[in-house]
Structure formats: structure tokens, C-alpha cells
Amino acid sequence: xxxxxxxxxxxxxxxxxxxAFDRFVEHFRAKIFHYSWLMCxxxxxxEEVAQETLLKTFESFHQLKQPERVRPWVFRIAKxxxxxxxxxxxxxxxxxxxxxxxxxxxxxxxxxGGTKIEIADWSHLPEDLxxxxxxxxxxxxxxxxxxEIYRSxxxxxxxxxxxxxxxxxxxxxxxxxxxTRLHRARLAVRKQLDGRLRDAVKVVAI
Amino acid sequence: MNAHETGEHCKAVFxxxxxxxxxxxxxxSCAELEIHLKGCPPCIEFVESLRKSIDFCRGxxxxxxxxxxxxxxRHELQEAYKKMLEARxxx
Numbered sequence: 001x002x003x004x005x006x007x008x009x010x011x012x013x014x015x016x017x018x019x020a021f022d023r024f025v026e027h028f029r030a031k032i033f034h035y036s037w038l039m040c041x042x043x044x045x046x047e048e049v050a051q052e053t054l055l056k057t058f059e060s061f062h063q064l065k066q067p068e069r070v071r072p073w074v075f076r077i078a079k080x081x082x083x084x085x086x087x088x089x090x091x092x093x094x095x096x097x098x099x100x101x102x103x104x105x106x107x108x109x110x111x112x113g114g115t116k117i118e119i120a121d122w123s124h125l126p127e128d129l130x131x132x133x134x135x136x137x138x139x140x141x142x143x144x145x146x147x148e149i150y151r152s153x154x155x156x157x158x159x160x161x162x163x164x165x166x167x168x169x170x171x172x173x174x175x176x177x178x179x180t181r182l183h184r185a186r187l188a189v190r191k192q193l194d195g196r197l198r199d200a201v202k203v204v205a206i
Numbered sequence: 207m208n209a210h211e212t213g214e215h216c217k218a219v220f221x222x223x224x225x226x227x228x229x230x231x232x233x234x235s236c237a238e239l240e241i242h243l244k245g246c247p248p249c250i251e252f253v254e255s256l257r258k259s260i261d262f263c264r265g266x267x268x269x270x271x272x273x274x275x276x277x278x279x280r281h282e283l284q285e286a287y288k289k290m291l292e293a294r295x296x297x
Contacts, residue, residue, distance in 0.1 A: 016291050025275065025283060033272040047272050051279055058286035062294045105220055106252060117248040122255045139266060158263040164230075183224035190259035 003071060010070040025054060032078045035155055038143055039082050049085055053078040072166040075156060079170055097147035104187035120197035142192035150185035157182050215242050219249055223256055
């Protein structure tokens with residue numbers, strides 16, 4: 001569902017049109033579940049976060065002054081619910097861990113007067129469906145492996161396609177921080193997928 | 207040895223790639239980066255792999271869905287929605 005449809009559903013709900021209720025719930029429940037599953041790590045927790053987020057969403061729906069902002073608004077609630085839940089669980093947030101740019105640069109080879117980088121062949125990624133399914137699991141694993149300050153940013157910016165400004169507001173950080181974290185998160189995910197693609201290429205070569 | 211050989215330019219390019227791919231670089235920085243790319247095949251290859259990785263993330267759709275919403279949970283949400291509407295009308 002694109003954002004325009006979400007906005008339309010939010011408008012209808014605010015106008016008291018109960019027919020929009022089930023579609024709104026179904027749509028955002030799946031989205032929040034997915035976000036919190038990757039953030040919290042547990043399916044049961046993610047289902048509880050989704051329910052609690054929707055409950056808080058409906059309780060305070062009249063405070064949504066701009067229906068265009070419904071997605072970031074719901075995600076801000078979800079982020080807070082998720083954080084509260086994790087503080088109480090064994091998956092409590094760990095101290096912030098930084099990713100360094102240097103560690104994410106590809107390794108280089110200098111020989112014969114030229115520079116080569118070690119990189120997998122990415123050209124077949126979109127075409128090969130079997131690989132794509134495996135890569136999907138790999139992508140999930142790569143995102144779960146990110147320190148959480150990076151994980152939340154890539155989930156909101158690239159997966160939920162929220163803007164830098166919206167993401168900064170949800171996470172209570174400056175826009176520059178969002179940009180820096182997003183870049184490092186993307187590089188870390190790329191690096192992990194690159195390693196996986198190289199394995200796949202090796203398997204094909206044998 | 208020039209900056210390209212020591213990888214200094216590559217490193218600067220590397221740090222700005224997300225902004226470049228998100229079209230958020232200033233025109234001057236963008237032009238500078240593209241001049242570097244024209245002469246640096248390893249960087250081009252890296253940019254392409256990063257672009258594909260980002261596209262993959264953006265196009266990702268989760269295979270797993272939550273369990274079906276129970277009647278009880280739906281009722282709880284519907285009550286919250288109704289209460290919110292009533293409270294708003296009372297104001």
C-alpha cells in the first residue's frame with residue numbers, strides 16, 4: 001500500500017468512517033510486526049508490540065493533526081513501545097556500538113601497478129530467484145546483526161521509506177546523525193551480502 | 207604517488223556514497239565524485255554493488271506475517287477507536 005492510501009485511510013478514520021478500520025489495522029499491524037521483529041528479535045514480542053502500538057495509536061488518534069504524517073506518527077509510537085518492551089526483556093538494548101567506515105571499505109589489492117578491490121559479482125542478483133530467496137534470509141540476518149542504532153535507521157529509511165527528517169523525528173536524533181548511520185548500516189549490509197554472493201559464486205564455480 | 211593511487215580519493219568517495227545515491231550531494235561535490243568515478247573502475251563496481259544492495263533493501267517484502275488478529279484483540283482496538291471518537295465529540 002502506498003503512502004497516499006494510508007493517508008486516505010487515516011483521513012477516513014478521523015472522520016469517523018469505521019469501514020476503514022480493518023484495512024488500517026491489517027496494514028499497519030503487518031508493518032509494525034515486521035519492524036519490531038527485526039528490532040526485538042522475538043516473534044511473540046513483535047506481535048505484542050504491534051497490538052500495543054495500534055492500541056496507543058487509536059487512543060490518541062485525534063492528536064494526529066496531519067493525516068499525511070500517519071506513517072511516521074505510527075512508527076514513532078512503535079519505536080517507543082518496542083524500546084519499553086526490550087528494556088524489560090532479556091533482549092535489553094546493548095550499549096551503543098559504533099561501526100567504523102574503515103572497517104567497511106572493501107579490501108584492496110595492489111599489483112601490476114593497478115588497484116583491485118575484492119568484490120563479488122552482483123550482476124546476477126535480481127535475476128536469480130532461488131538466490132534471491134536465500135539472499136532475503138541473508139538480508140534479514142545482516143539487518144539483525146547490525147548494532148541497534150544502525151538497525152532502526154535502515155529499517156525506517158530504506159525498508160519503510162521514510163524521509164531523513166521523519167526518521168530523525170522518530171528516533172530523536174539530528175538529521176546528520178540519521179545520514180551517517182544510514183550510510184554505515186548500508187555499507188555493513190552490503191558487505192555481508194557481498195560475502196554471501198561470493199560463497200554462492202564459489203558454489204557455482206565448483 | 208598521486209591521491210588516487212594511495213586511495214585517498216576512493217576513501218572520500220566511499221564516505222559520500224549514500225548521499226550521492228540519494229541525490230543529496232551538492233552539485234559541486236557530485237561533479238567531483240563523478241570525475242573520480244570516471245577514472246576508477248573499482249569505485250564504479252563498488253557503487254553498483256551498494257546501489258543493488260540498497261534496492262534490495264527497499265524492495266524487500268517480509269515473508270512472515272503476524273498471526274491472524276484474534277477477535278479479542280480486534281475488539282480491544284475497536285473500543286479504543288470508539289472511545290477516542292466519543293471523547294473528541296465531547297470536547
